[in-house]
Amino acid sequence: MGSKFMTHKPVRRSLFSDFRKQKYLFILLLPGTLYLLVNNYLPMIGTIIAFKKVNYVKGIFGSPWVGFDNFKFLFTTTDAYVITRNTVLYNLVFIALGLLFAVAFAVLLNEIRIRFVAKFFQSALFFPHFLSFVVVGYLVYSLLSIENGFVNKHLLSVLGKDPINWYNEPNYWPFILTSVHLWKSVGYGTVIYLAAIVGVDASYYEAALIDGASKWKQFTNVTLPSLVPIITILTLMSIGHIFYADFGLFYQVPLNSGMLYPTTLVIDTYVYNILTSPLHGDLGMATAAGLYQSLVGFVLVLLSNGLIRKINKENALF
Amino acid sequence: MELTALPSKESANAKKKRYAPNALSVPAQASIIVFFSFYTLLCILPILLVLAVSFTDEKTIAAYGYGFIPKSFSLDAYRFLFKDWQTIARSYGVTVLVTTVGAVTGLFMTACYAYPLSRTHFRLRHFFSFFVFFTMLFKGGLVPMYMVYNKYLHVGNTIYALIIPNLLMGAFYVLMMRTFFTITIPNEVYESAEIDGAGDLRIFFRIVLPLSKPVLATVGLFYTLSYWNDWFNSMIFINNDNIVSLQYLMQKTLLNIQYLLNNPNLTAQARIDFPGESARMAMAIIGIGPIVFAYPFFQRYFIQGLTVGAVKG
Numbered sequence: 112m113g114s115k116f117m118t119h120k121p122v123r124r125s126l127f128s129d130f131r132k133q134k135y136l137f138i139l140l141l142p143g144t145l146y147l148l149v150n151n152y153l154p155m156i157g158t159i160i161a162f163k164k165v166n167y168v169k170g171i172f173g174s175p176w177v178g179f180d181n182f183k184f185l186f187t188t189t190d191a192y193v194i195t196r197n198t199v200l201y202n203l204v205f206i207a208l209g210l211l212f213a214v215a216f217a218v219l220l221n222e223i224r225i226r227f228v229a230k231f232f233q234s235a236l237f238f239p240h241f242l243s244f245v246v247v248g249y250l251v252y253s254l255l256s257i258e259n260g261f262v263n264k265h266l267l268s269v270l271g272k273d274p275i276n277w278y279n280e281p282n283y284w285p286f287i288l289t290s291v292h293l294w295k296s297v298g299y300g301t302v303i304y305l306a307a308i309v310g311v312d313a314s315y316y317e318a319a320l321i322d323g324a325s326k327w328k329q330f331t332n333v334t335l336p337s338l339v340p341i342i343t344i345l346t347l348m349s350i351g352h353i354f355y356a357d358f359g360l361f362y363q364v365p366l367n368s369g370m371l372y373p374t375t376l377v378i379d380t381y382v383y384n385i386l387t388s389p390l391h392g393d394l395g396m397a398t399a400a401g402l403y404q405s406l407v408g409f410v411l412v413l414l415s416n417g418l419i420r421k422i423n424k425e426n427a428l429f
Numbered sequence: 430m431e432l433t434a435l436p437s438k439e440s441a442n443a444k445k446k447r448y449a450p451n452a453l454s455v456p457a458q459a460s461i462i463v464f465f466s467f468y469t470l471l472c473i474l475p476i477l478l479v480l481a482v483s484f485t486d487e488k489t490i491a492a493y494g495y496g497f498i499p500k501s502f503s504l505d506a507y508r509f510l511f512k513d514w515q516t517i518a519r520s521y522g523v524t525v526l527v528t529t530v531g532a533v534t535g536l537f538m539t540a541c542y543a544y545p546l547s548r549t550h551f552r553l554r555h556f557f558s559f560f561v562f563f564t565m566l567f568k569g570g571l572v573p574m575y576m577v578y579n580k581y582l583h584v585g586n587t588i589y590a591l592i593i594p595n596l597l598m599g600a601f602y603v604l605m606m607r608t609f610f611t612i613t614i615p616n617e618v619y620e621s622a623e624i625d626g627a628g629d630l631r632i633f634f635r636i637v638l639p640l641s642k643p644v645l646a647t648v649g650l651f652y653t654l655s656y657w658n659d660w661f662n663s664m665i666f667i668n669n670d671n672i673v674s675l676q677y678l679m680q681k682t683l684l685n686i687q688y689l690l691n692n693p694n695l696t697a698q699a700r701i702d703f704p705g706e707s708a709r710m711a712m713a714i715i716g717i718g719p720i721v722f723a724y725p726f727f728q729r730y731f732i733q734g735l736t737v738g739a740v741k742g
């Protein structure tokens with residue numbers, strides 16, 4: 112390119128001449144950059160209020176510093192333990208069962224030789240993914256409503272059991288939330304794993320067949336090994352996000368019922384509840400909880416990425 | 430590039446011929462089909478239940494609860510919502526406006542940001558890639574985000590609160606689009622365009638965008654859906670009933686049926702006859718409707734998108 116001959120350094124063009132020549136690229140980058148600054152980077156700076164006694168009126172910079180008081184306060188409550196336990200345990204169960212169901216469904220769908228039937232099932236499985244959690248809240252409510260719900264009025268009464276006060280009984284909710292999560296998200300995983308299975312070189316199966324391998328042997332020796340890279344990457348990515356809960360699931364589906372908090376409160380809903388409580392509650396503590404989540408989450412992402420790099424450099428995110 | 434999850438017709442037929450010996454026996458395949466038929470029902474039945482309740486007479490609901498077959502069919506719920514149309518029409522309008530403006534702007538910003546990252550002659554591309562990627566690794570959290578938007582940018586109780594926070598540009602989509610540009614547009618295309626005297630802008634608008642329709646459709650639909658389904662921004666930024674999204678109106682109705690009675694234009698008689706339970710479910714149907722009708726047309730693009738996303742960025 113021309114500039115190479117005009118500048119004093121013939122090999123390496125200066126950044127400034129790059130900037131002049133490529134000014135349109137910078138213009139294209141401008142709106143997105145501004146947005147990321149406001150939407151993502153300013154809040155990152157704003158996390159300093161975790162070390163302040165937050166006063167909404169005085170704002171992020173005007174509030175006085177209090178060191179680690181917010182964290183001390185947070186970790187002396189039992190809340191910190193409950194929300195951490197709930198967030199991590201739910202996510203672990205979601206990751207394990209989600210993987211199991213999605214791979215199983217993908218393998219089974221792949222065995223259906225009538226193409227449009229398989230395609231139809233894939234679409235049906237994927238459908239709940241597109242419903243908002245408000246809608247899912249309605250669907251669950253129509254089943255579990257105490258006075259009118261289908262389960263209490265029709266299922267339990269047929270079985271001769273007493274109606275259950277679903278929205279006041281925390282011990283059922285680990286099962287309910289896990290089922291709802293799987294119902295909503297298993298189609299997503301199935302689509303991804305099915306695409307990977309379809310991409311497996313057909314000659315492997317031919318060879319397996321010649322060796323007389325049964326379907327199960329084909330699964331353990333061909334299908335599963337070829338899925339391992341994508342399983343590893345998706346699982347480690349979810350492990351990196353184990354400190355982040357799906358806000359919609361934990362807020363809309365239990366209808367934010369206070370009686371259910373022992374088994375439904377997670378870090379995200381906890382922070383939200385403080386933020387929206389009258390007079391904004393203890394914002395410093397809410398930010399401390401948020402920063403605790405971000406920092407542990409960040410470390411986990413780095414660790415899991417490091418792990419992926421160790422296993423297979425190609426699959427690492429960065 | 431074949432992006433759909435299932436093989437194209439030709440390869441499926443070819444496979445069939447070659448792989449007949451590897452197909453499962455007919456009874457085994459039939460039982461898989463039966464299994465998935467049941468699972469499909471499980472995906473659809475809850476929606477049918479809500480639909481059935483919305484058409485059920487209020488007294489029947491009081492006596493028998495929510496059931497799949499309305500013992501006495503009634504349109505009362507929809508008649509009531511029709512009388513209360515201002516509330517619903519307003520939030521439909523808000524959602525349609527926010528979705529259109531948000532998805533179009535977001536898609537454009539995403540493409541503009543992704544394109545320079547895909548150009549190898551752009552030296553700062555690694556810096557800007559990292560700039561967007563880092564937002565996926567570390568998050569400021571809800572409280573600082575709320576303070577930035579509400580206290581410093583004053584978006585609270587304005588329509589901007591539904592468009593700008595969180596939803597406008599997603600790091601994941603930027604990286605997905607960058608990957609797509611890098612893979613589908615070979616360097617030779619850029620070189621020949623440059624020889625013809627086209628600048629970076631012209632190349633972007635005249636060559637890159639027209640060649641990238643599939644990924645634009647996919648990302649555009651992802652944005653459309655996330656705006657259509659959003660209730661969070663209404664919930665934290667809006668106190669004014671006139672600018673809440675449809676999903677948030679539905680959420681309020683679910684928690685408190687009386688919310689539908691807030692409309693001052695309702696007559697006293699309409700208030701007395703209020704078919705609360707069925708009207709609540711009718712609200713859900715009104716919100717689900719467009720998704721159900723649009724789903725068969727757009728699901729293909731999502732499946733494509735997921736497969737593109739699986740390509741390493």
